[in-house]
Amino acid sequence: MATPCISVRNMTMAYGDFIIQRDLDFTISRGDIFIIMGGSGCGKSTLLMHMIGLQSPAKGDVLYGEESLWHADHKMRQRILKQTGVLFQSGALLSSMTLAENIALPIAEHTLLGSQRIREIVSYKLALVGLAGFEDYYPSEISGGMQKRAGLARAMAMDPEILFFDEPSAGLDPISAKLLDDLIRSLRDNLGATVVMVTHELASIFAIGTNSVFLDPETKTMIASGPPQKLLVESRDPKVIRFLTRGETENQEENKTKDQDICDL
Amino acid sequence: MTVKNVACEINVALNGRTLEASIIGDWVLDAQIPSLDIVLAQIGDGSTINRLVFSTEELGRWDSMLMTELIRLIDYGAKQGVQVDITTLPEGIHGLLDLVYAVPERVGARREEVKAPWLEVIGKAGLRTVKDSNALITFVGEITQSIIALIRGRARFRGVDLWRNIQDCGPSALPIVTLISLLVGLILAFVGAIQLALFGAQIYIADLVGLGMTREMGGLMAAIIMSGRTGAAYAAQLGTMQVNSEIDALKTMGFEPMEFLVLPRILALILIMPLLCLYADLMGIVGGSLVTVGFFDVSLLEYFKRTADAVHLKDLTIGVVKCAIFGVLIALSGCMRGMQCGRSASAVGEAATSAVVTGIVFIVIADSLMTVICNRLGV
Known part of the structure; x- marks a missing residue:
């Protein structure tokens, strides 16, 4: 059994009285590429916000190792979250700063390194994501895919043990999305990080996901969990199967019945 | 180059309990289209006819204008319990109608304007003021x-x-x-x-x-x-x-x-x-x-x-x-x-x-x- 890294315990998420998801309970092991999937509007990103300390749960808790995130005081929570890095959907680079300044920000804040050393680390991080030489560009001067990679470089600035991604490949062309997937996997392999990823890109889910949880907007809870490949083969839930096959099995069945109709005629 | 529109017409003929509507001319957005009232009147409450078919041999160009009018007819017919036969319509129109009716309107999705009584309006404004001042005090803190x-x-x-x-x-x-x-x-x-x-x-x-x-x-x-x-x-x-x-x-x-x-x-x-x-x-x-x-x-x-x-x-x-x-x-x-x-x-x-x-x-x-x-x- 792999060591648990993050556990979500019996968590309910709500905006005021409106419940988004209830009774979420799953564990992410160290070294996983963990996928949070589900249709649009089912609360995937909200779940991520709860895991990185931006929104507090209505009930339940998130455990990092043995430590509770939501029963900790502010300082403790900051300390727990220091071992995480987050890539937001839009990249969320600070638009008034260059890429180098963006990436240097957390390093300068949390370490006592000199500016020359920080500059070197920044260049190394940018080179890792394939943006060597773009130090002095502003976020608005580079493309969306590059902004995402720069966001990834910033998320990795502090060598976090856990990386969170909010729809990393949304809005990217298939090739860039594939490259980003490869990048995420090789970072996991080489840095030994744990990756938690919100996505509904099937290609990514099957290519790199090692474990997953499926959120359903109708019953407002998780209806499946496990490695995506295994879910595809073993799940009996039509909603999960439909999602994982883009609804195509259903169409095949429909086509079959249509064919039969024609034969009957 | 401007193409002159052929005038639009819709004629109805009663054939037993089947109403046949012939659509003639160019039913496009900038055309003057005839009122559908005669057809709706013929359908009435659905007691005299039970089927509506279309004939489109003389239909020219068409666009969203024709589609919206057809949808109105079909919805009205369905409400009065008249069977509307769309199979005789040209394939394009047929296909679009299939798309329109493929996903039924989600119950409760349509938003209706609710007119709040004045007391509620005042109450809400009061609550909002309290919330705003709380936010201000929190921010100052x-x-x-x-x-x-x-x-x-x-x-x-x-x-x-x-x-x-x-x-x-x-x-x-x-x-x-x-x-x-x-x-x-x-x-x-x-x-x-x-x-x-x-x-x-x-x-x-x-x-x-x-x-x-x-x-x-x-x-x-x-x-x-x-x-x-x-x-x-x-x-x-x-x-x-x-x-x-x-x-x-x-x-x-x-x-x-x-x-x-x-x-x-x-x-x-x-x-x-x-x-x-x-x-x-x-x-x-x-x-x-x-x-x-x-x-x-x-x-x-x-x-x-x-x-x-x-x-x-x-x-x-x-x-x-x-x-x-x-x-x-x-x-x-x-x-x-x-x-x-x-x-x-x-x-x-x-x-x-x-x-x-x-x-x-x-x-x-x-x-x-x-x-x-x-x-x-x-x-």
């Missing part, structure tokens, strides 16, 4: 905390941000402040001059302008300009950062947005406003001198001598202190609206608007209070 952190030397923001903000709200604002203050001084002088000239007391224009600018108008004008200029900019900057999740990103990196973003902005305004106020005072006095010297036979030297006699350090101080307080209020309303901003482009616009409105309301209320206090204290 958070600001106070970060100022305490600053005093203890623990606040974390980049010095370069502070300098950039000072540059933005100081030197960059000088041209507009110059223009407005000069004109306000000019206006004050003209307004006073007409009355004072009646008694041959033109020299007292200097008193009027000097005291008016230093005690009241210089600071007030600078504050209103800065509220529109910098308060709105703060709200828009912070609001956009909210929309782009930049503020969330800062939080996840362990920064307090209050310290990192809000504090340098507020500090910049608090530092700059008194200086801007002094500058506005000076410009106003210069504006007054232009009028007095130019039109009312007073020498420049006399004017400035008279001003120096009339305006005391006390008057200058009152104006500057007031203006520093206005600075706090402008920064507070700008940053608060920015941080409260929703996550859409229109929310950023609303944040900027309400930052200016809140800022000016605060300024005017604070100014009235302080003027009354000064008056009671006799300063």
Whole structure:
């Protein structure tokens, strides 16, 4: 059994009285590429916000190792979250700063390194994501895919043990999305990080996901969990199967019945 | 090249209990289309006919115009229990209709305008006011905390941000402040001059302008300009950062947005406003001198001598202190609206608007209070 890294315990998420998801309970092991999937509007990103300390749960808790995130005081929570890095959907680079300044920000804040050393680390991080030489560009001067990679470089600035991604490949062309997937996997392999990823890109889910949880907007809870490949083969839930096959099995069945109709005629 | 539309017609023929509607001509958006009332009347309540078919041999071009009319017919027919046969329609129309009816309207999805009774409207407005004032108090509390952190030397923001903000709200604002203050001084002088000239007391224009600018108008004008200029900019900057999740990103990196973003902005305004106020005072006095010297036979030297006699350090101080307080209020309303901003482009616009409105309301209320206090204290 792999060591648990993050556990979500019996968590309910709500905006005021409106419940988004209830009774979420799953564990992410160290070294996983963990996928949070589900249709649009089912609360995937909200779940991520709860895991990185931006929104507090209505009930339940998130455990990092043995430590509770939501029963900790502010300082403790900051300390727990220091071992995480987050890539937001839009990249969320600070638009008034260059890429180098963006990436240097957390390093300068949390370490006592000199500016020359920080500059070197920044260049190394940018080179890792394939943006060597773009130090002095502003976020608005580079493309969306590059902004995402720069966001990834910033998320990795502090060598976090856990990386969170909010729809990393949304809005990217298939090739860039594939490259980003490869990048995420090789970072996991080489840095030994744990990756938690919100996505509904099937290609990514099957290519790199090692474990997953499926959120359903109708019953407002998780209806499946496990490695995506295994879910595809073993799940009996039509909603999960439909999602994982883009609804195509259903169409095949429909086509079959249509064919039969024609034969009957 | 324009194609002339063939006139549209719809003819109905009753065939037993089947109604046949022939659609003729070009049913396009810029065409004059006939009313469907005759067909609807024929369908009636569905008691005389049970089937509606279409014939389209003479149908020319068609677009959304025909589709919307057909949908109206089909919906009406379905409501009256008439079977509508769409199979005889051209394939394109058939396919589009299939798409339209493929996903049934979600129950409860359509929003209906509910007219709230006036009591509810008042109640909601009351609750909103309570919520707004709570938010304001919370925000002031958070600001106070970060100022305490600053005093203890623990606040974390980049010095370069502070300098950039000072540059933005100081030197960059000088041209507009110059223009407005000069004109306000000019206006004050003209307004006073007409009355004072009646008694041959033109020299007292200097008193009027000097005291008016230093005690009241210089600071007030600078504050209103800065509220529109910098308060709105703060709200828009912070609001956009909210929309782009930049503020969330800062939080996840362990920064307090209050310290990192809000504090340098507020500090910049608090530092700059008194200086801007002094500058506005000076410009106003210069504006007054232009009028007095130019039109009312007073020498420049006399004017400035008279001003120096009339305006005391006390008057200058009152104006500057007031203006520093206005600075706090402008920064507070700008940053608060920015941080409260929703996550859409229109929310950023609303944040900027309400930052200016809140800022000016605060300024005017604070100014009235302080003027009354000064008056009671006799300063």
